[in-house]
Amino acid sequence: MxxxxxxxxxxxxxxxxxxxxxxxxxxxxxxxxxxxxxxxxxxxxxxxxxxxxxxxxxxxxxxxxxxxxxxxxxxxxAKPKAFQQLTQLEGFAEAMLRMGYEIYNKVISHKSVPASAIVAKKLKLETGTPVSEIRRVRYLNREPLSMEVTYLMEDIGERLRSFDLPTRDIFLVLENDFGIALGYADLQIDAMLADDDLAHQLKIEEGSAVLRMERLTHTAAGKPLDFEYLYFRGDAFQYRLQIARRAVDATAVPQNQAGDPLP
CATH class of the missing domain: 1.10.10.10 (Winged helix-like DNA-binding domain superfamily/Winged helix DNA-binding domain)
Structure with a gap:
């Protein structure tokens, strides 16, 4: 009190x-x-x-x-929102486990599907090319927090079937078990309202605010590897990042208006 x-x-x-x-x-x-x-x-x-x-x-x-x-x-x-810093490329489970959260993945489906025009463009394939689609609900401390839809080349997706995806992070499997070095990811973040299926999976009301991310991960050689749609509960998760106003060049020498170095 x-x-x-x-x-x-x-x-x-x-x-x-x-x-x-x-x-x-x-x-x-x-x-x-x-x-x-x-x-x-x-x-x-x-x-x-x-x-x-x-x-x-x-x-x-x-x-x-x-x-x-x-x-x-x-x-x-209110219960504090879980958050992930957008300062480096890492899987959701990597970030949450480091912060002491309990993570579990419920695999909804793992199948081969024809690549849509968007997926094909992201992975640099022909539209209709078979790709692996993995749908998972991510649980944080036993509560549903996000749903992720992952698209990979079919051969890589098929190899993933033999791994324990409910408890393992796909990024870590790709790096540690497949020997694929990850390089960087392109991110796009926006907001949307949960439809009936998403609301059911995340146990929220239909029409609730959801944070949506599109993430295209490349190998260290710059080849598209993994394209994902990530949907997070707006009431329970946030991304955080720190940005500078401009890059600081430590070697820059002050100059006068004529462009000559100052004494």
Missing amino acids: ISSLTLVPSPLPLYTQIKDILRERILEGTYKPHHKLPSESEMSTLFDVSRITVRQALSDLQNEGLIFRIPGKGTFV
């Missing part, structure tokens, strides 16, 4: 101070996921502020995804 608090004099608005206090306790783990927070009236008394001030603080925290409200039941701490 939140002990009685008197907000200290500050140039920050009262609702911002309350928001910061609650955010800190959520992020440091004092308030665990699904912990029920005091009601607006209780917080109003605890912080000695109006309910409107408390409501504004809670509204901001909800917009940040740190809490959620259930009508008639109260306000609760």
